Amino acid sequence: MKVLLLLSIGCFLSDPIFAIYGGCMSYSSNPSSVSGHIQVKLFFLNGWKLHKGPCYNCSKSDEGYIVTARRKQYIIDKNDKEVFGIWKLEVELKGTEVSKQAIITDEVNDHIEDTVLMVNENEGWELESSEISLDIDMTNVPGRRFDIMFINTNDNILTNMSHSVQVVLQVKVDPHDRTDTKKPNNSPVVLVKPYYSVEFGHKYVIPIPVIDNDDDFIECEISSFIEAGSLSSSVKYLRERKVVNIDNKECTLTINLESTGFNVGDTFALPVTVKDYSRKDIVSASIHTAYVNPIGRVTALMYFKVTNKTEPPQFVSPTPPNNQEYTVYVGGDFHVSVYAKPKHTARRIVKFNFLRRDGIRVNQTTIQKDKWDPLAVYISMKWSPVKSDIGKHIICANAEDSFGISTVELHCFKINVKVNKFRPQPSILGKPYFASFPEIQDIVCPLGSYCRFPVYAATNSPGGIKSIQSTQMSVENVTIQYSQHVINGTIDTKVAQVEFLASEPGPRQICLNATDIVAWTVRCLIVVVRRPDPCALKPCHYNNRCTAVSDNSDFQCICDELHEGPLCEKG
Template sequence: MGRMQAIIMILCCLTKEIRTSQTGQFIGASMSFTIINGTNGFEVQLDVISGWVLGLGPCGINCSRDSINSDTKATREEVLQKQGNSRFFGNWSVEFKTSSMKSSQVKDINQVVYSSLNESVVDVSENARWEQVWTVVRYPMIPDTPYMDIGFEGSSWRNLSLQGDNVTWHLQMKATPQLRSDIGKPNNSPQAISRPLYRLLLDKDNHIRIATIDPDGDQVICSISEYIEVGFLSNHLLPNISVTKDCIITIPSNRTLGYHNGSIGAVAITVSDYNVSGVTYGQRLTPFSAIGVQFLVQFLDNISEPFFIFPTPEGNHRFNIYSGTTWKIDVYAKPISPALIDHFTCLGRQHEDVKIINVKSTSVPNHLNVKMATMTWTPFHTDVGKHILCVGVEDSYG
């Protein structure tokens, strides 16, 4: 019997310090959901990877790189007590309408969400002053409803010089609980992964590619978030920002458009999944579901950050591997002199147990101070499907 395949995508990530006034704690998030069989029927499992100002996020007051992979139960409570605000890390709600209702209803689900919360630290940048955590919660499916809009919102974004101070955040996901005729079960949302911060050059057409997959094999299409799905930011888009259907974001950062050295803004996109055959409703495609992805961008005259070099695979590279075998890949990174490569990180969108081993200095023609790291992962039968891995490197400057 043939072995099953798992598909991996790699998106190269770099980090670097930002220096700015801090008036908020939120630095973006990406959301997704999976429909699972719970004790009392179907449940929605919500996965949120969120970024926060270091020391103001769930990782806690004393968060550091040593906190990576740690549970946040105690540290989250510590921050909440210090802030004196039980909803400092946001509010959860669901909007729905059943056949017996004349209009939709919005329901506060904070108690259910926070009572079932599992959360861990996935990355920390001490110099750039941010942390990233992974939150997993469950909520029971609401019967007899054609949709569930699950919202996550709060106050406030870290200082957005291009959009304002004390800006509220809002993300939401649209889930459709009905069974699909093609797969015989409810739809699962697409998945995406992004960095909490991208540093971009001024006076250049900057491009950011967001890696996406769909566990059901659906067509994935990206768009700029609009209207209620993004809250305040719907009327405060970055000048001339655009996104292609295959999730390439373009930001022309001309000074004439208001961009300047050190300016910071928030980007919000929506990732939707559609029938692969392109079935339309009227004149437009109708998505099965939609999720939100948001992050910060900073614009600078000059950027000096480490970068991956050959023979590292290019960003968004795809690998085919077999369950039960070990996938192994070497990545090579070079700093901008006189910095030195500090450490490598790897984030998997489905809690993949990727190990980083054999980190060492290595000789590469025409390159100095190069370090190499080996990544390994052994997927099993339960991992069959598509996966996203995000590889990062940080130098001694941050």
């Protein structure tokens, strides 16, 4: 399928669906099988008024299912290819050039797959994850970035807005190879709810989970001007009243309804722009100075409704913190238990949702009772990543009580799946041995993350390996779970799923004792716990260059001829 750039102007047909609440887009790009083209894969998170989205009369029983056929049937029934909105492609302009937009709605409709992530029947919305593959003719975008835009109209007339508001969700695509990765750019990936019920008189802190598979530095900001589009005046009102604020670097949104001009029943929508910056100077479609010039950007849109007292359920301990990071090496498992309890004692938790940004179903248990708290329950999930999963992922949880009220925010986890290097080791006659054992620099985990990796042990003695345990020589508090694995089709091994919280930076020693029925073997490995990039804080004034030392323990500012001082602060 080819996307041609044609000068055209789109408008909605006579009976569009004004039912979009919010969502966001991200993209990745790769070489296309079509000569002179590049394949752009869009991941479109889209939330709709219940029964008005691509699911076509959705219910909770549809969660986790692909509903593309229903989308196509709805388009046929309405005889309107733009019934779910318009898709456009616009090349980045230079100088006095006039905007040229291509309508690509037909191509999107032909190459989209929709999966239902979540349905909230009480609040009346549904959330789909859509994957779209487009082949872009590069001769029409020579040396340029371009925007791919989805355009629809918000479901309801927002408070302080006299008319329905046009919604624009977009990504800026830079399809040219970066000089650092030698590959095209990948945009930031965001996962947000499209619809939030927020109680009047309350204040909320909502983390926005963001990952980037190029390991770029990420910043979030409340959209303004062109990026806010028709919501510009509403965003200005929200900021002037101090209703909304955002921590740019942490990507944490604050909604303050303690003292505002809003009343119960009022609604507002908030667009957030997420930008990615390279950590070193690079060239792609243009020159990007590290931490200064964004490579791309995506827009997320969230819809808020002010309610009376609803007493939504809450996530509780021992659930790991929201936005907790995990580093998982292939062969290791990611698993987590999420606990929640109702705020109102007459209610109970009846449902959990685990959401993956790519729409893939999550392997989860049934709801279990917490033995310490009679109101709390928990659910566990497990994921065993394979080589095709290498990269960064977001998995989020939502809880719902018996009154149909959901937790306000999603509770999310960021998982970085890394390649596990196979390091074969010789067998030891009459003793256990480690069939594969990591070398230094094989296991590198960021400070503050849970680090999980496999270690393989085998023996020639009957009965196999009995246990693999951490010894007193380990400087980390390690937990170990077991599984079985066959290496090279012949070596039957016991796998130690080793996990620890990377709380101290630098090289960290972990020693493991493998035991069979007659002997034991101890080996030690070094795990590197990496500090965060000090240049991410932009310590050098006036956009002067920051260079971090190899272990991120310090940095140096390289000043231009107009500035001096340790931080280039003088000049």
